[in-house]
């Protein structure tokens with residue numbers, strides 16, 4: 001069985017934000033169009049344009065390309081091109097100023113409410129809710145009616161009706177940031193609340209504010225135009241795009257150009273801002289660029305140049321052959337694991353060990369096509385379960401194997417268990433996905449499984465929610481779910497890392513017993529050689545995405561070949577070793593650094 005390994009692409013140089021923005025064609029087009037409109041508007045005073053307010057009754061409603069009037073004249077004989085450029089300047093100033101005002105006050109409200117919580121949060125958010133309870137254009141009209149028509153008042157009205165939008169967005173982000181460890185650390189260091197708010201929270205919220213501004217400024221220009229169209233914004237002789245549109249309303253059929261031209265300008269302006277805004281949002285959020293926020297495909301994308309053999313004769317429970325997986329960032333595939341090969345027999349335990357980032361989890365997830373795509377891609381190799389290559393199976397067949405013949409146990413069950421369902425229901429659901437049994441039968445088996453994994457008083461604990469159980473109990477639930485369909489292979493990805501040593505020992509013992517009793521093949525991922533020595537028959541050592549050494553645990557422990565394996569083994573202290581352990585380990589790491 002052969003498989004051609006893809007040549008390893010060079011890691012790409014990180015591109016600047018500007019390069020990324022320019023790489024997005026729509027955003028670049030938006031930027032150039034918006035830039036062109038802004039330059040025209042800024043240069044309005046120096047361009048050779050007639051005065052936009054001078055009326056010329058004999059030459060009223062001239063069509064475009066008329067002598068001396070490139071875009072024709074309006075109902076008072078005023079030059080439309082001149083009015084368009086001056087009007088665009090006004091619309092831009094009002095729209096951008098309203099956005100800035102809404103962003104400043106809305107973000108401030110959101111920051112304070114999200115950080116302070118309690119009564120402050122309630123009062124501020126009820127005020128915001130009150131603003132949101134009115135249709136926003138009616139509210140804007142009411143505000144202008146109260147303040148009096150005029151551009152400045154239209155600007156205030158548009159800013160006020162958009163404050164809730166910023167306040168709600170920013171409050172949500174602030175609430176999620178205020179409990180993060182770095183904010184706790186700042187609190188413990190004695191920083192005052194305003195200092196924490198402005199130096200710790202605000203910098204993290206700023207990209208969201210910029211993104212929200214870039215995507216709403218187009219709206220604000222439209223809303224200002226709407227008010228001016230109704231005669232509540234710009235007052236004669238000043239005109240903006242909305243008032244030009246409003247004044248040309250009466251001649252819509254006799255001289256359509258007078259309304260179409262400002263209409264097109266509003267369209268181009270808002271469109272260019274929206275395209276640019278979307279581009280800025282993509283640049284500021286790397287997850288959007290890589291597609292990591294897209295809904296992942298049900299099975300990892302597979303792009304193997306050579307298909308491996310479909311079956312293997314006399315194969316053990318699991319065979320992994322020259323497996324390579326990488327991450328596609330849109331331009332190149334950066335390899336995460338390369339040429340991974342190992343075998344795992346029935347009732348056997350293989351330890352996959354390596355430092356953080358060496359590729360253990362990517363390997364484990366690749367086996368059942370579980371690496372999220374985008375951005376994950378399996379670029380080479382094959383995975384054989386019971387002698388059958390599984391990555392070439394149809395999507396539904398592969399999905400059917402997951403949780404059926406091959407089950408996973410993850411590091412932190414709190415993140416994998418659903419917080420709103422009782423644990424018994426979740427185990428029963430794992431059974432129901434693969435078997436057509438009744439609900440009560442599934443529930444009975446769920447309690448049996450909980451008993452098997454050593455949860456005392458399983459019947460009553462089945463109705464507990466995940467947060468009501470201890471870390472060890474939750475991990476037992478994770479194992480019970482893995483056992484739900486009597487799998488042949490269990491892949492346990494650091495199942496004990498989040499647990500204290502005594503619970504860790506009990507969970508490992510449980511896995512050992514299940515392996516012996518049920519003849520399970522166990523792939524145990526860990527970064528602790530102590531765990532490997534205790535549980536695994538064989539061990540594969542990973543470094544930088546490759547297996548650098550593998551063999552029987554005893555043999556590797558007695559005579560490690562690779563320097564990295566030696567260092568990993570040296571890191572396991574023996575009871576009572578004390579200072580001798582440090583003296584033994586330190587030179588190995590000094591050596592490795594030099």
Ligand SMILES: Nc1ncnc2c1ncn2[C@@H]1O[C@H](COP(=O)(O)OP(=O)(O)OP(=O)(O)O)[C@@H](O)[C@H]1O
Pocket residue numbers: 292327336354355356357358359360361362363375527
């Ligand atoms: N979504 C992703 N996009 C890009 N690279 C990724 C992604 N997920 C993982 N990687 C990269 O793949 C490599 C292997 O990661 P992996 O999670 O398998 O490491 P690990 O050995 O399991 O580490 P740990 O013990 O910390 O869990 C790392 O270099 C990581 O940066």
